[in-house]
Amino acid sequence: PANGFVPMVTQPIFPSRGAVLGGRFCCIFVGHFCCILFYRLQPLYRKLYDNSLRLRERKAIVYYGTIITWDEVRDLIYRAAGSLQRMGIGKGDRVYLGMQNCPQMVISFFAAHFVGAVVTAMTPAYKVGEVQYAANDSGAKVMIIEESVIPIYNQVKDKLSTVEHVVVTSLGEYLPENPYPHFPEDLLPQGLKCDGPAMSWKEFVGGEPLKEMAKSNINDVAVLQYTTGTTGRPKGAMLTHRCIEAGSFILTGHTGNTVDTVTLAVLPLFHITSMNDHMFTWAFMGGCLVILARFDPDSYLQAIERYRCTYSIVVTTIVIALANHPNFEKYDLSSLALLGIGGAPLPVPVLQKYHNMGVYLSEGWGMSETTALGIMNPMDAIKIGSIGMPVPQVDIRLVDPMDISRDVPIGEEGELWIKSPLVAIGYWNAPELTAETFLEGGWLRTGDICKMDEDGYFYICGRLKEMIKVSAYSVFPAEVEQYMFEHPAIQDCAAIGVPHESKGEEVKIFVVLKPDYKGKITEQEMIDWAKNQMAPYKYPRIIEFRDSLPVGNTGKVMRKILREEEAARRGV
DSSP states (O other): OOTTHHHHHHHHHSOOTTSOHHHHHHHHHHHHHHHHHHSOOOOHHHHHHHHHHHHTTSEEEEETTEEEEHHHHHHHHHHHHHHHHHTTOOTTOEEEEEOOSSHHHHHHHHHHHHTTOEEEEEOTTOOHHHHHHHHHHHTEEEEEEEGGGHHHHHHHGGGOSSOOEEEEEOTTTTOOSSOSSOOOGGGSOOOOOOSSOOEEHHHHTTSOOOSSOOOOOTTSEEEEEEEOTTSSSOEEEEEEHHHHHHHHHHHHHHHTOOTTOEEEEOSOTTSHHHIIIIIIHHHHHOOEEEEOSSOOHHHHHHHHHHHTOOEEEEEHHHHHHHHTOTTGGGSOOTTOOEEEEESSOOOHHHHHHHHHTTOOEEEEEOOGGGTTOSEEOOTTSOOTTOOBEEOTTOEEEEEETTEEEEEOOTTSOEEEEEESTTSOSOBTTOHHHHHHHBOGGGOEEEEEEEEEOTTSOEEEEEEGGGOEEETTEEEOHHHHHHHHTTSTTEEEEEEEEEEETTTEEEEEEEEEEOGGGTTSSOHHHHHHHHHTTSOTTTSOSEEEEOSOOOBOTTSOBOHHHHHHHHHHHHTO
């Protein structure tokens, strides 16, 4: 079959990791051109189907030791799709998924696409108001939820205007008798029941399979990916089948992953980063997907060692946690060919620690509106501290935020604009927000402030809405944090702007100290140290020590929460 051609031919085409940068990108474009000649662009779920026929008895999913083959994955998806069809779900209908990482998440996702439906994947940590808003705003007709969501569903079920069916599962459905790594005790089944009719997972995948897959157009909406950004209620970015096919194709080619790749997914699959970088690329190229329900340093390292994982994408906080873990160097990580990073700039000292151990990290950039992809370090020309270069099929502008008709020169900070088949077609039911962000000519305003060096590498400076104005100077939190991470006592930190009578704002930074430094350094000593690290208007005037920082679903530090807490404390 035409599918499978790309991952099998691109690996030999790509040069070695020591090859020159230009040759790398030339090969990517040649590979892409050849692929256009040899197969028709089609939705990703069709490629998954083709892979399942080609790979059959090979491992498709590993879940704490349970092995699900490609034949079994295809059968489960077909049976789940058959149930959706009998519920009346068809082209364009929305299916709400509320699950942590588990095989059911993958099966449900592609079952929805098999019948032509649109997936709305949400965190199971959502509370009453959030679940009610997301389900009603998306117009979901079916909810497939894990057991932990049942108490919330029971409270809002009478306020869900479009939901007609509910399917309930648990994270223990596919656990083996002796899970490895250890499965979190608090995630084991509790036997909770829905108030009202609900279908069990066994019923959902136990009926007659779908007779024929839907014929979705490549430009049809495939996913409503809800994103909060820095303000306001979540808004659903409309990702088409073209977006997710492009995301899986480009990343597979860029990383050189193949049918033999063993992908480790610990970031939540309901989040666009893990959705694209793990699940979509797995569906596109074949291979094996190792799934962990939750991040734990030992479990993550044990999974790499036991299942010989070769590829994984994580966020900065996970990389820092692993680097500070006492058993980090005791595990055999020799199989790991690529550990990608996203979500926030990585402190250079931490990155250097990995490189000194022979573990090479590659930073990149993406967002929900760009299918989690856009800029990545070339695998054979990684530049420490940079998020890399635009990947194939991506055009970039750095625009003066005060004059959007002007592109800033090399070395100057500007707002990142992107144009690509990766970019969503707008926000669901939000025409005004769509007009503000998705511009004529196909450009997307990202709100991220970046700069580019003379070699064409990009660097994240901060968010436009998080910019701190100190005496008319622009200060970006990420830059301040980068400097502060040079201090040997700092394990984690986050900077925000706080009001100042004469300067407008000044910098405050929240610091988590390494255990060995607690009680041995003062806030003022750290401020005095910072004076020598950055310009007078940049260094923090206020430091607050904390035991932890608020993080989102992927482990990304939430500066928004810190700003809200600070405003409440000041009575603003």
